[in-house]
Amino acid sequence: MNQYCVGIDVGGTSVKCGIFTYNGVLLDKWEVLTRKAEQGKYILPDVAEELKKHLAEKTIAYEDVAGIGIGVPGPVEPDGHVPVAVNLGWKDIYPAKIMRELMGGKIPCAVGNDANVAALGELWQGGGRGFSDMLMVTLGTGVGGGLILHGKIVTGAHGAGAEIGHIHVRDVEGERCACGGMGCLEQVASATGIVKEAERFLRMFRDPSSLRIYGKALTAKIVCEAAKEGDILASTSLECSMRYLGIVLAQVSMIADPEVFVIGGGVSRAGDFLLQIIKKHYEEHTPILNKKAELMLAKLGNDAGIYGCAKLMLDKE
């Protein structure tokens, strides 16, 4: 009987690992440092070694493990090929195949993009629980996304599914985005984007603001907190940033029309206050919808990835 599944979320600093029951209870969780030396060739062997120990500790037999799901920070092709994962040093590898061999060929393995598997995790046991059509938005240093329709990840024909951070949102942007575009959502609504937008407002207006004392030390968290406390420049600039996110969510509604949007990533710690701003602008830009999609906060934090990796395997059954 396959009663367990394993999630392995490979990150640039550490690899998060978890053992789950079939119905989504996290039994054991640990981290392994990411050894990036020699094109990251030690990463998966390190993980396999630790996994063997943890399975032995819990006296879980290999035949009771339905599978191991692996999340990778980079594009994953339909056959499991990872052409490149810059943060790991990986190039042209098949992580699922390697992991399967490392575990003695006895446990099925699968691989997915990390943003996509995090979305799957939130759908399974987090903010999207009970839904089957969802877009997860990760507001961190960048803006990431994971789209799920009918319970399945939409990877896209060229691996660009839910790359919402690089949707063009404004023509007046003065700088280029890392992707080469101009006026990408990420340039205005990511943690760095929120700071840049606040700095622009501070230059534009001479009004007093609690943000002025921070100079180069300004962060998205400070902007959110000042906005919450009623600082006018902070809340105007945050509104401007989140308006673009609301517009993009409206676009998503008029393309893929999910039931729910789940907002995660570091910036989402600003909580319901932030959610309500996004919601206002989302609703303003979807007059065509009688019934709007719901907006929820993510619930699993950094564990979303391991949950999604485990679910990836259950879905393969």
Added chain:
Amino acid sequence: MNQYCVGIDVGGTSVKCGIFTYNGVLLDKWEVLTRKAEQGKYILPDVAEELKKHLAEKTIAYEDVAGIGIGVPGPVEPDGHVPVAVNLGWKDIYPAKIMRELMGGKIPCAVGNDANVAALGELWQGGGRGFSDMLMVTLGTGVGGGLILHGKIVTGAHGAGAEIGHIHVRDVEGERCACGGMGCLEQVASATGIVKEAERFLRMFRDPSSLRIYGKALTAKIVCEAAKEGDILASTSLECSMRYLGIVLAQVSMIADPEVFVIGGGVSRAGDFLLQIIKKHYEEHTPILNKKAELMLAKLGNDAGIYGCAKLMLDKE
């Protein structure tokens, strides 16, 4: 043996009907006038009567018909319920159930939204042939869309799938769209949008232009033809309209990432000239994609609907 399928595309003026072989050959095609009296209650009986005649003429037995697919100009719920189709007078009906009864309960029937089934038709036998992930854009009086992923129509959780005409594209729009929004794609890139944009350019600049003589009689076709012949105001305004369409296609790539975009509708008769303008702006707004989606012209014209209706039934098998 089920060797045939039937497509019924219900429009506000006429109902287009076709009998197809399993592999997509159109054997017979006819139209029935749309009788909208008494909440459109005669529409389906009229169609059924004609269909019986055509099947008899071709000596096709009911048991050789895999099914009848029906396209409806309005939202269609997953269970086949049509809450309202304003152009037909329909309210709260189940067209597939009614048609099945009209045909003696012997032929399976299904129903879909007309823009979505037209997309399915183009995927099956038109511009999207050979692909499985496609967005079809219909540039007519409005801007419609149909999204297909893995060969299946994406209707969306609230029936707004591929409603790309109502994506917000510009903040400076001065008028409200019919949907209640401001700055919708349809306001600038539909046939009426192309004319309005050209009129705006004619007001904005005093330069000579071949468009000036038309006054209120200006059409999208005239704008496209003048642009093709090198009229600078016409081509600048058309570029402006199609730039927004290119931006929306880029958004679609970064949300659902299809393999191909198929451009249809009356405006698309401007052909490859128009396609190249859209393509230029699409590519400029997708620097993140190493491999871009293809852009094609639709091939089936007004028959796309009946093809898609027939395919709807084949997919049910």
